[in-house]
Every structure is written in C-alpha cells, then in structure tokens.
Amino acid sequence: MDKNRKWKWLLFGVLLVCSIWMVTPPGDIKDDKGNIVKKGKINLGLDLQGGSSFLVQVDREDVQRKLKEKESNVSLEDEVERVREAAVEMIRRRVDVSGTAETEIYKEGNDRINVRLPGVAAEAHAATREMIEKDGVLVFKLVDINSDQYVAELMTERPAPDGFTMGAGYYLREKGAPKLTREEYEKLKDYGDFPADLMLEKVTLDDGTEIYRPIFIETRIMMTGADITSAQTGTDPMNGGFTVDLKFGKEGTKNFADLTREYAATESRAGRQLAIILDDVFYSAPVLKVPILNGEAVISGSFTADDVKQLANILRAGSMPGRVKVIEERTIDPTLGKASV
Known part of the structure; x- marks a missing residue:
C-alpha cells in the first residue's frame, strides 16, 4: 500500500513539473559570454x-x-x-x-x-x-519647357490657392492649415488653367520655415517605378540631406537609359529637367546632364530620417493596386x- 502511494506521489510530482514547464514562458537564451541571442517571451496579441x-x-x-x-x-x-x-x-x-x-x-x-x-x-x-x-506610385515626368513663364504668370495674375498665402516667388502654408492630402495635390494640378500640371516643391529653409515653390510638369508619364529592385536610404554628398537611392532591374535600366539619353544635354541643347513624383507629390527635378546608364536614380528633397525610411519601405514593397x-x-x-x- 505504501509502495503504491509512493508511486502515485512520484507520478503526481512529474505531472506537476511538466505542467508548470508548459505554461511558463521560456527564458532568454544566452551565449557563452552571457549575451542574449534569443529573447524569451509570451507572444502577446x-x-x-x-x-x-x-x-x-x-x-x-x-x-x-x-x-x-x-x-x-x-x-x-x-x-x-x-x-x-x-x-x-x-x-x-x-x-x-x-x-x-x-x-x-x-x-x-x-x-x-x-x-x-x-x-x-x-x-x-x-x-x-x-x-x-x-499609393506608392512613382512616376518620372519632364518639367515643362515653359515652366518659368507659367510660374511668372501664376504669381502675378492669380491669388494663392486655398490654404496658402503669397510669398516672393513661392507660397506659404497658412497657420493652422492641415497637412496637404493627395486629393489636394491632385486639385492643384489644374489650378490656373495652364497646359501643364501645377505642382509644388516643398523646401525647408535654414530657419525651419517651409515654403512651396510652384513648378509646371508635363502631363505625360515618361516612366514608372514598376521595375525598382532596390530602394535604400542615403545621404546627399553635396548638402548632407537625406535621400532615397533607387536601383532598377534589367528592363528598368534600359528604359531609364533610353529616357535620359534622349533628354540629356548635348552640344546643341541644354538638358531637360526630369521630375520625380510619388503619389502626385513632387520631390525633385534634376537636370539631365548626361545619360544615366547604370539604372540608378536618387530622390532628394526636404526629408527627415523617418521620411526617407518610410519612402524606401514603400518603394521596396511596391505600389497599391488601387x-x-x-x-x-x-x-x-x-x-x-x-x-x-
């Protein structure tokens, strides 16, 4: 009788230990130096x-x-x-x-x-x-060759768009105005009835003031970012600003080479400006001085470190289907x- 009772208590003890082990979250796994190599925890919802x-x-x-x-x-x-x-x-x-x-x-x-x-x-x-x-839709468009003329007419003949005040060749966002949405950027394209899309380049001045410079962009899409294979955060060597560095795949590299070759500077003409636009937001428009044959492009602008990280993540993941x-x-x-x- 005592022997049976002993085995019962032993079995009970084993079951109790196993039960405690199963419901206890695993501890941290450490290497020989005591560094945690795997964190032990409950996965909480x-x-x-x-x-x-x-x-x-x-x-x-x-x-x-x-x-x-x-x-x-x-x-x-x-x-x-x-x-x-x-x-x-x-x-x-x-x-x-x-x-x-x-x-x-x-x-x-x-x-x-x-x-x-x-x-x-x-x-x-x-x-x-x-x-x-x-949306995550990246497109490349040419700056309209008459952009400077259109901007001059816009600033002298038209009031500032809703939510903005007029500056010397630029707009200032009114105090208390909400952050611009993609719908507002879309509406701005047709402001002033010009034969090109009005877009705004956001520039942060040294004192932290944000201004918006108007620029007119051709409506046709020259190329999209559909063939991007890499999007990494980087730094502009000229001013230390944050950038997103892009790399195209085989087809994108060829298309980008053809595009930049056609509109790059030659002995008889100046290079065109190629605007880089994501979700109807203008970021930059570098002058095409020479053809770009290596399939690389850079998005620059008034970015914070968080801005470029998010942009790179979105471009790596791809664009929304709608x-x-x-x-x-x-x-x-x-x-x-x-x-x-």
Missing part, C-alpha cells in the same frame, strides 16, 4: 500587448473611375474584390518591410480590411496610417494587457 488597429476600405470611386478609363467590362464588385485581395498582400508586405511582427491582416465585409498591429506605439500611429494609405483609405483607427494602451499577464 493586440489586446494584451497594446498597439494600433486600422479598418481600411477600398476606395470604390477610384476603382470605378479606373474601370471607365480602361473601358473594362469587369463588374465593380469583382474589381473591388480584386483590389482588396491585392491590397491585403501589399499592406502585409509594407508592414513586414517596416519590421512589425505578429500582425493580423484580414478581410472584413465586402470591401474592408482589418489591420491589427501589436506593439506599434502611439507615437508611430500616424506614420503607420500614412504607410497603409499611400486606393484604400482608413475609415476607423484606434490605439490600444498596453497597461491593461501588462496587468493581465
């Missing part, structure tokens, strides 16, 4: 770890407009679903490139996507939203989650 969540919706008006432009017979609902399927994967790629782990991205309803990002701090919420909503917009968002405080563990 959004409700426990805290973070950000976004409810994203496919822009039906944008989908419908593009169907009309293509004169497609595809139904609106079928095209919305195609865009949503592709957008789910694109958001996932952008989130993965940014380094966010343990994400939940899934479809909801007929045209929505739920994005749950554990661990994304409140201060990173706005940047994450921007990353999700950006527009999406955040219709609901929230930030979850991790305090409750920590207390629950």
Whole structure:
C-alpha cells in the first residue's frame, strides 16, 4: 500500500513539473559570454500587448473611375474584390518591410480590411496610417519647357490657392492649415488653367520655415517605378540631406537609359529637367546632364530620417493596386494587457 502511494506521489510530482514547464514562458537564451541571442517571451496579441488597429476600405470611386478609363467590362464588385485581395498582400508586405511582427491582416465585409498591429506605439500611429494609405506610385515626368513663364504668370495674375498665402516667388502654408492630402495635390494640378500640371516643391529653409515653390510638369508619364529592385536610404554628398537611392532591374535600366539619353544635354541643347513624383507629390527635378546608364536614380528633397525610411519601405514593397483609405483607427494602451499577464 505504501509502495503504491509512493508511486502515485512520484507520478503526481512529474505531472506537476511538466505542467508548470508548459505554461511558463521560456527564458532568454544566452551565449557563452552571457549575451542574449534569443529573447524569451509570451507572444502577446493586440489586446494584451497594446498597439494600433486600422479598418481600411477600398476606395470604390477610384476603382470605378479606373474601370471607365480602361473601358473594362469587369463588374465593380469583382474589381473591388480584386483590389482588396491585392491590397491585403501589399499592406502585409509594407508592414513586414517596416519590421512589425505578429500582425493580423484580414478581410472584413465586402470591401474592408482589418489591420491589427501589436506593439506599434502611439507615437508611430500616424506614420503607420500614412504607410497603409499611400499609393506608392512613382512616376518620372519632364518639367515643362515653359515652366518659368507659367510660374511668372501664376504669381502675378492669380491669388494663392486655398490654404496658402503669397510669398516672393513661392507660397506659404497658412497657420493652422492641415497637412496637404493627395486629393489636394491632385486639385492643384489644374489650378490656373495652364497646359501643364501645377505642382509644388516643398523646401525647408535654414530657419525651419517651409515654403512651396510652384513648378509646371508635363502631363505625360515618361516612366514608372514598376521595375525598382532596390530602394535604400542615403545621404546627399553635396548638402548632407537625406535621400532615397533607387536601383532598377534589367528592363528598368534600359528604359531609364533610353529616357535620359534622349533628354540629356548635348552640344546643341541644354538638358531637360526630369521630375520625380510619388503619389502626385513632387520631390525633385534634376537636370539631365548626361545619360544615366547604370539604372540608378536618387530622390532628394526636404526629408527627415523617418521620411526617407518610410519612402524606401514603400518603394521596396511596391505600389497599391488601387486606393484604400482608413475609415476607423484606434490605439490600444498596453497597461491593461501588462496587468493581465
């Protein structure tokens, strides 16, 4: 009887140890020098770890407009679903490139996507939203040869666009005016009824003041960023500013060489300016002094370190198949989650 009781207690002890081991989070794994090589932790979800969540919706008006432009017979609902399927994967790629782990991205309803990002701090919420909503469409266009003339007429004959005040050859954003949206940039293209698109170059002065210089761009797209194989953050050797350094694949390298060869400076003409535009936002327009044959390009502008990091991530991940917009968002405080563990 005592022997049986002994074995029962022994079995109970073994089961107890195993149970404790199974529910106890693994500890940190260290090397011979005591450095942590693998962090031991419980993988907490959004409700426990805290973070950000976004409810994203496919822009039906944008989908419908593009169907009309293509004169497609595809139904609106079928095209919305195609865009949503592709957008789910694109958001996932952008989130993965940014380094966010343990994400939940899934479809909801007929045209929505739920994005749950554990661990994304409140201060990173706005940047994450921007990353999700950006089209990520990079295009190269020529600066109109009459741009200077059009700018002179614009500044002398037209009032400043809504939300801006007039400066000496530039515009200033009115105090309290919200950040420019892509819809506002689109509307600005037609301001003044010129035969070219009006765009604004944002420049940050030494005192921190942001000004917007008007420039007119040809409407035709000379090339897109569809064949980008690499997008890395860099530094401008001339002024120390932040840049995004691009590298094209085989086809893109050939197309970029043909484009720059056609419009580069020669003995008989000056080189044209090639505008670099992402999501209808003008970034720079370098003069084509010589053909660029190595398939490399640089995006420069008034960037912060965070700006170029986000741009590089978006360009590496690729462009959205159609527009999406955040219709609901929230930030979850991790305090409750920590207390629950």
